[in-house]
């Protein structure tokens with residue numbers, strides 16, 4: 001191999017390294033909210049509801065925006081979370097429009113299923129009355145005069 005060919009190879013190699021560095025820098029400065037698995041710490045894609053490596057899922061929560069619980073957050077850590085007007089419910093709402101046992105949220109693997117437990121005034125998701133609904137991030141749940149946003153991270 002001649003000297004000029006070797007020099008060319010070195011320049012080409014340096015260019016490749018430079019391009020890799022620029023691409024890597026661009027990637028790390030991009031304003032994407034990168035999530036890491038809470039269990040195995042590997043990077044999770046934004047569209048993943050759970051970690052594809054180990055099955056870990058972030059704890060979902062309700063952020064109350066209207067009613068007596070406004071500005072409070074409830075992590076949905078239990079298998080079943082109930083909402084009603086009497087003691088014994090996970091969330092007790094002192095609201096005349098809320099039934100004694102109004103609604104329940106059941107954790108099924110990585111999904112959360114909201115159900116009307118036979119309430120008088122119904123359960124609404126995004127303004128629609130529903131008997132049962134698998135919740136998606138950003139859904140707005142209405143029970144009586146209370147509204148809460150379902151969040152996943």
Ligand SMILES: [Zn+2]
Pocket residue numbers: 037038039040041042051052053054055056
């Ligand atoms: Zn994981």
